[in-house]
Every structure is written in C-alpha cells, then in structure tokens.
Amino acid sequence: MRQIKHPSLDQVELTDIMYALSDPTRLEIVGRLASAGRKMTCGEFDLNRPKSSMSHHFKILRAAGLVETLIEGTEHLNALRVKEIEQKFPGVLQSVLRVLSPAADTTV
Amino acid sequence: MRQIKHPSLDQVELTDIMYALSDPTRLEIVGRLASAGRKMTCGEFDLNRPKSSMSHHFKILRAAGLVETLIEGTEHLNALRVKEIEQKFPGVLQSVLRVLSPAADTTV
DNA sequence: TCTATTGTTCGATTATATTCGAACAATAGA
DNA sequence: TCTATTGTTCGAATATAATCGAACAATAGA
Numbered sequence: 001m002r003q004i005k006h007p008s009l010d011q012v013e014l015t016d017i018m019y020a021l022s023d024p025t026r027l028e029i030v031g032r033l034a035s036a037g038r039k040m041t042c043g044e045f046d047l048n049r050p051k052s053s054m055s056h057h058f059k060i061l062r063a064a065g066l067v068e069t070l071i072e073g074t075e076h077l078n079a080l081r082v083k084e085i086e087q088k089f090p091g092v093l094q095s096v097l098r099v100l101s102p103a104a105d106t107t108v
Numbered sequence: 109m110r111q112i113k114h115p116s117l118d119q120v121e122l123t124d125i126m127y128a129l130s131d132p133t134r135l136e137i138v139g140r141l142a143s144a145g146r147k148m149t150c151g152e153f154d155l156n157r158p159k160s161s162m163s164h165h166f167k168i169l170r171a172a173g174l175v176e177t178l179i180e181g182t183e184h185l186n187a188l189r190v191k192e193i194e195q196k197f198p199g200v201l202q203s204v205l206r207v208l209s210p211a212a213d214t215t216v
Numbered sequence: 217t218c219t220a221t222t223g224t225t226c227g228a229t230t231a232t233a234t235t236c237g238a239a240c241a242a243t244a245g246a
Numbered sequence: 247t248c249t250a251t252t253g254t255t256c257g258a259a260t261a262t263a264a265t266c267g268a269a270c271a272a273t274a275g276a
Contacts, residue, residue: 002242014129014135014204014207014208015129015130015131015132015135018126018127018129018130018135018204019126019127019130021122021123021126022123022126022127022130023123023233023234024123027122027123027126041252041253042252042253043251043252043253049235049236050235050236050237051236051252051253051254052235052236052237052238052253052254052255052256053234053235053236054253055253055254055255056233056234056235056236056254057234058253058254059254060233071242071243071253073242073243073244073251073252074242074243074244074250074251074252074253075243075251075252075253076252076253076254089203089207090203090206090207091199091202091203091206091207092200092203092204092207094199094203095197095198095199095200095202095203096122096126096200098198098199099122099197099198099199099200100122110272131263131264133264149222149223150222150223151221151222151223157265157266158265158266158267159222159223159224159266160223160224160225160226160265160266160267160268161264161265161266162223163223163224163225164224164263164264164265164266165264166223166224167224168263179223179272179273181221181222181272181273181274182220182221182222182223182272182273182274183221183222183223183273184222184223184224
C-alpha cells in the first residue's frame with residue numbers, strides 16, 4: 001500500500017460527519033488532532049485500545065472526510081481536513097472543535 | 109400521560125447530539141422543524157413511515173435534548189430546543205441548520 | 217359512553233456497529 | 247536478508263439500532 005484513498009468532499013454527506021462524531025473515541029481523536037495542531041500518528045493517541053480498534057475508528061473518520069492520512073515510512077500521519085469540511089459544511093466542524101476545547105483557536 | 113419528560117441540557121452529551129443527527133430521517137425532521145419555525149405535530153412530517161417508527165425517532169431526538177414535545181389534546185407539538193442547545197454547544201446546531209437550509213435565518 | 221384521533225410502548229426481526237486477537241503488508245534499519 | 251515497527255485487514259463474537267405491526271393510553275367530541 002503506497003497511499004490511502006480518501007473520499008472527495010462532495011461524496012460526503014452530513015450524516016456521515018455526524019455519525020463519525022457520535023462515538024466518544026472518535027470525538028476524542030478529532031479533538032486531540034485539533035488541539036495538537038499538527039499531524040499525528042495513530043500510535044500517539046494513547047486510548048488504551050488495541051491497534052485494530054484504533055484502525056477501525058480511523059477508517060470511519062477517513063470515510064467521513066474528517067481525516068486524511070499520509071503515509072511516511074511505516075508511520076501514518078493523520079490530519080483533520082478542516083478547510084475542506086468547512087467549505088462544504090460551514091461552521092459544523094469548527095463549532096464542534098470549539099466545544100471540545102473552548103480556549104483553542106480552531107481557525108486553520 | 110400528562111406531560112413528556114425531557115432531559116436537562118446538562119445531562120446531554122455532544123455525542124448524543126451527533127448521534128441523533130446522524131440519521132437521515134431525524135435530520136429531516138430537525139430541518140423541517142427549523143424551517144417551519146413553529147411547533148409541528150408528529151403527523152405533519154409526511155415521511156412515509158409507520159407511526160411507531162416516527163415515534164422512535166422523536167424519542168431519540170428528545171433524549172438528545174434536541175426536541176421538546178408539548179402535549180395538547182391528542183396532539184404532540186414538537187419544537188427544537190435551539191436556544192438551550194446553543195447555550196451548551198454554541199454554534200453546533202445552528203451551523204447544522206444553516207447547512208440544511210442555507211437561506212433560512214436560524215436565529216431564534 | 218362510544219368512537220375517532222394522535223402517539224406511545226411492546227416485542228420480534230433484521231441490519232449495523234463495536235471490539236479485538238491473529239494474520240498480513242509495507243517499510244526502515246541493522 | 248532478517249527483524250522490528252506501524253498500521254491494516256480478516257473473522258467472529260457481542261452489542262446496539264432500525265423497523266414496523268399490534269396492542270395500549272389519553273383525549274376530544276358526538
């Protein structure tokens with residue numbers, strides 16, 4: 001596997017976004033990615049869950065268009081697709097991020 | 109049954125809101141309630157689904173704190189709890205409503 | 217009191233999601 | 247080439263959700 005495929009944002013429905021964010025683990029991942037403000041590997045999220053479970057959640061976040069994953073060596077670097085999501089669903093992700101960490105500036 | 113019980117908004121988690129909005133039928137209900145700008149009975153949503161299914165979806169919307177239901181005679185009048193939700197999760201519901209019907213003013 | 221109206225609850229079925237161990241794939245570095 | 251690292255995929259078990267007919271509850275009005 002050279003590169004992971006991501007959906008184009010016009011293939012993504014609002015319900016997909018909502019669904020992806022309805023799980024506490026995934027919401028936590030999204031919140032941490034936002035507050036970190038940098039790409040993070042799957043392993044950096046220390047959520048006491050086996051790799052396969054984490055991988056599952058990332059898969060759903062990717063399918064919802066929320067996360068894009070860049071492969072670098074053996075690591076997978078994850079980033080939020082804030083700008084694109086914002087363009088398609090203005091305010092939705094940003095407001096969620098602000099609720100998750102009120103102090104942080106979520107503008108990218 | 110005299111009155112339906114609703115959760116206090118501080119009992120509601122963000123994941124509950126997201127979950128409630130991750131279903132197309134429920135998102136449709138929420139969108140129509142918003143654009144109608146008035147209380148609507150369950151029967152007014154003509155979504156080609158049996159009463160029991162509709163009732164199920166309203167139950168989840170209520171549990172998420174999104175909808176409050178006022179009983180008047182034999183009818184149940186449903187309204188969005190926009191202000192309260194907005195206070196607890198600023199911007200979240202409003203942005204969703206704006207995505208659902210961009211032209212409408214969703215400020216209550 | 218009887219009936220129609222409006223929704224809810226119950227119970228069963230079917231469909232989707234979550235979870236996680238084990239096996240696999242790709243790469244880096246020795 | 248061998249091994250460690252990082253994550254994905256597979257498969258099976260378990261849990262949660264959606265769906266909807268049928269029975270029930272509350273009320274209004276005849």
